[in-house]
Amino acid sequence: MKRILLFVLTNVAVMAVLLITTRLFGVDRYLTANGLNMTALAGFSLIIGFGGATISLLMSKMMAKMSMGVRIINQPQTADEAWIVQTVQQFAEKAGIGMPEVGIYDGAPNAFATGAFKNSALVAVSTGLLQGMTREEVEAVIGHEVAHVANGDMVTMTLIQGVMNTFVVFLSRVIGYAVDSFLRRGDSNSSGPGIGYMVTTIVLDIVLGFAAAIVVAWFSRQREFRADAGAAQLMGRKQPMINALARLGGMTPGELPKTMQAMGIAGGLGKLFSTHPPMEERIAALQKL
Numbered sequence: 001m002k003r004i005l006l007f008v009l010t011n012v013a014v015m016a017v018l019l020i021t022t023r024l025f026g027v028d029r030y031l032t033a034n035g036l037n038m039t040a041l042a043g044f045s046l047i048i049g050f051g052g053a054t055i056s057l058l059m060s061k062m063m064a065k066m067s068m069g070v071r072i073i074n075q076p077q078t079a080d081e082a083w084i085v086q087t088v089q090q091f092a093e094k095a096g097i098g099m100p101e102v103g104i105y106d107g108a109p110n111a112f113a114t115g116a117f118k119n120s121a122l123v124a125v126s127t128g129l130l131q132g133m134t135r136e137e138v139e140a141v142i143g144h145e146v147a148h149v150a151n152g153d154m155v156t157m158t159l160i161q162g163v164m165n166t167f168v169v170f171l172s173r174v175i176g177y178a179v180d181s182f183l184r185r186g187d188s189n190s191s192g193p194g195i196g197y198m199v200t201t202i203v204l205d206i207v208l209g210f211a212a213a214i215v216v217a218w219f220s221r222q223r224e225f226r227a228d229a230g231a232a233q234l235m236g237r238k239q240p241m242i243n244a245l246a247r248l249g250g251m252t253p254g255e256l257p258k259t260m261q262a263m264g265i266a267g268g269l270g271k272l273f274s275t276h277p278p279m280e281e282r283i284a285a286l287q288k289l
Contacts, residue, residue, distance in 0.1 A: 049166025060114040111142070134243075140235060172205050177197055214273065
């Protein structure tokens with residue numbers, strides 16, 4: 001609940017900073033005189049900025065179960081299932097969080113954690129991970145996912161995404177209105193935003209959206225280093241996590257839906273847009289602990 005409150009307060013603070021900045025430089029007076037209501041735009045940006053991200057977070061467990069075909073282990077049917085549940089429970093107790101739901105899904109080697117609240121999260125592993133790794137390595141991967149939950153990474157990443165969305169929506173429309181007003185200066189017959197506003201806003205939504213994605217991906221990569229270290233701490237030694245990362249480096253990881261990529265064990269392509277650092281960097285960071 002504290003992280004949800006922090007999420008909302010941070011977005012409000014972002015909007016306050018944007019409004020104060022535009023007023024200090026007189027931008028709001030110029031734009032308001034030309035028909036732009038800065039207060040209304042701030043409220044609109046706030047709603048768009050974290051509204052969708054919040055809904056996505058609250059629905060994350062349900063969407064993960066549906067999209068990945070996760071089978072929740074309510075009553076373990078095999079020794080492996082019993083071991084997975086027991087491992088998650090032990091790590092959850094060590095991390096001081098509530099017992100997550102535990103699930104298995106069919107697919108290539110990967111695992112993920114999701115959920116809006118750290119005391120009612122979901123930790124799921126793939127059949128490919130169970131078949132391609134030793135128990136000690138799987139245990140390290142599970143520790144990594146539990147560390148994500150304990151660190152509150154799901155809420156943190158949603159917070160960062162919401163802040164970036166707010167900046168994109170607000171700035172693209174402020175700049176779009178300024179460009180439109182400049183292009184139509186002297187035209188006393190015009191009313192409402194024109195083509196300059198619409199084109200500029202669309203272009204900036206795309207350009208700033210890419211820039212925001214780079215920032216979000218950078219934060220996600222830092223969270224991976226922290227989760228790796230968390231797994232080593234939960235296990236009491238770092239070598240199992242190092243071994244797990246080394247083995248994953250030689251595998252083709254299973255693809256996760258975009259909304260869950262940041263919480264998986266292996267990430268996507270492209271340095272700037274990747275939610276996970278290269279395996280070599282993660283192993284090197286662990287070796288330095």
